[in-house]
Amino acid sequence: FASLCGGATVIVDGLFGTGLDRALGGAFAAAVEAINGSVAPVLALDIPTGVHGGSGAVLGSAVRADVTTTFAAHKLGLHQHPGVAHAGEVLLISIGVPAPETATAMLLERADVARMVPVRSVDAHKGRAGRVWICAGSPGKVGAARLAGRGALRAGAGLVTLAPRGEVARALAGAIPELMVEALPQNVERAVELLTERCDAAVVGPGFGLDGAAMAVSLGIARGLPVPTVLDADALTALAGSPDLSLAGAPAPRVLTPHPGEAARLLGTTSGEVQADRYGAARRLAAATGATVVLKGARTVVASADGDLRVCPFGTPALATAGTGDVLAGAIGAFLGAGLSAVEAASSAVVVHALAGEAAARGDRGLLASEVADALPAALEHCRGAVPS
Template identity: 45%
Template sequence: MRVENGAWALASSARMRALDRYTIEALGVPVELLMESAGRAVVDFVLEFARDLLALPDAEVAIVCGRGNNGGDGFVAARHLALLGIPTRALLLGNPADMGEQAAANHRRAAIVGVAVESAWPLERPLPRRGVVVDALFGTGLSRPIRGDSAKIIQCINALAGAPEVAVIAVDLPSGLDADTGQPLESAVVADATLALGTPKIGLALEPGRSLAGRVCAARIGIAESIPGEEASEGVGAAGLWSRYRASDVLPERNPDGHKGNFGHVLVVGGSKGMSGAAALAASAALRSGAGLVTVGCPAGLNDVLEAQCTEAMTASLPETRDGSLAESGVEAALALAGKRDVVALGPGIGRSLQSGAFVRELAMAVGVPLVVDADGLNAFEGASAALQARSASTILTPHPGEAGRLLGTSSGEVNRDRVGAARELARLTGAVVLLKGACTVAASPDGRVIINPTGGPNLATAGSGDVLTGLVAALIAQGLGALEAAALAAFVHGMAGDRIALRRGDAGLLAGELAEELPRAMQELREEGRESAGTEGHRLSTLLPFPGP
């Protein structure tokens, strides 16, 4: 698998099929050899992860195998574990006559060395309550719902959840998990650990797949990590996940002789009656994230309020409507402000009046600097999101699933069923970088590149958290980052700040203002880790790597 400068490559099921095919057909590596390598890697992982469990009296390993290559990997592992003297049995789901050629060969080899081969359903004996159960039922090729006997044996495996003396280890990914979306195909194994074979699958980086997989490691088993001559086209569909080292490497430099003019000027445009706090949070987050200067453009009636809320930022009064929202007539004044700033954050607290919607659309299409659009700024483009293609400067959209659904003409449920697909489609439709918020936030660019964020947790589900993220994205752009890197790094730092607070205070009760205050500490931690790891990350020679790693 590729780990370049701390960035992991992630593979879709189609991508893994292409890499497998290239390895077998172009490189001439036999399926049998790949299966042997995969099975040996499973043995190494079982011994590393569950050594203490296997030392318990009467402990055993039960490997539940399907009829395809994933099951073949399981039979290889069973043979090697038995040869090590570890009590091992293999359970086959289905008729042996229906097995693939290489899986059947390893089924026979396991039996020859004394592995008891039993039926997985109906079970001939209960699964062990002491030792290890290995899930080698289905791999990345599964696309149908899990039903019938498959669902029954998965239910039996899942009944072991929480048992103190047995571990469930999945081969490649938990059986029943969609490799591309991280969604269960009606039923999926709940694993304590998963060994990804070759490049980790996208579904292992998304919820609920990430939780179903438990601790994840990736094994290099000899599958090619790229195909010569495909680099340009593969970039169109590339997916990745950043480690802390990668995030530290992307952080903007802070030159010792720098001054506030060197670190960018952010213009936050937002606020309306009853929602001034959103603009204030975005402004505070931009300053906490390293922006040298911040100006808040707001309805005139809120100027005094925001001056008091944002003592470190400047404010600028813009024409307002009778109800206290931004008036369409204020676009020219806002454009004059934007012309002297490096980036505009548009939308926090701006409201959904007809006037403010018209203001957002006109300003977004006319402003000539990078633009971050959030909250009701996004809702203003419902039914007209393709218009953003015509913008001359870069655009970053930061929707939650509901806002993304409105822009795509679908529901939040549909967005969450395929978060990577939805983010890519919205990026293609608008020509913008899309930062789709939620568990495992997804950053997607119009050319199809995707970066999935591993940080953050449920404490971020609090009012104003998105406004903090908007200010953070804008600050990183003001300091010189490109749109996709700024979006991905902002999600990483935002989540990391939340994680730091959760360690001290738990998963609930976070205030967005506290999150903004934590941003400098999170960024400093990344900088220090980057200096300590310089020159070491990305060059590991191990065949077994922790995912996503430090």
């Protein structure tokens, strides 16, 4: 087989398809090794041999294709690493079979964002554009609050208020002129009452603190605030430390935004196990909490409590830098404040944030989170340009 591959002009890989669920061995592993050792371009049919169709995991060894032609509908394994690296360019080919009308997973596109985020009316004013309060910031972590606030403003919130722990309110005042600052009461009931009266959506957790008082406020808001709420960073750690993960009894929708480490703490597992099956981890966490889950990372996954998945194909490794998650949390809050559902807000913000990162990056590193925030408006317009007028 090695000699055949060595003399090939092009190699078409059709050894195994999406049903493979065991590690390759023997002659099949040798064939994969020969294909990968050839200099000929490789075309994989439906999915590269050795890539798990449901997770993107490599089953022992896998073909590295230059192009994958996938048939009828995208396969989940083509859109999570390491499957992404093995698939190369992915082309969706129609074979005359209609896509299922009740699919439980979808690949997000720019046009989806255009459909989910309505164009603002010409008589809009700031009071109707969404009032977002961001419970964030503690000593040494005021930057997280500023970035979340900047993300919310750049994603279109009409009024954004930073609500930090009392002792850091002065440090945040005036840092960004467009952001208001008001210290959050340390009493849980009073904090929930204030937010209920003053906001259309809330973000809780960026740099908020992990002491007992902070965690009590985070959990009190998570379980009791009757407006849509994003739980990020320290709020997720507080939830992971509570005896009951369920937020199904919360009086309004919740969006959780964990990175793999936070997801692992919430699920009682390791980040390696989360990364090995990101779809499964996102679904399990959404089911356990009753919330919409945004599992961050390359090819971010959005999972709803009923198990539906949405996958973002956009992004850049330059987004792997401190503060970009704070910006994303603020953007989700802005879309919630504009009246989008939890899944719509999460999906739209994830795509716009990823495209903003692509646009602002000057390479694979060196990107600042504030630059991502400032690129959000143009990224949203880029999405709207994907829909024919």
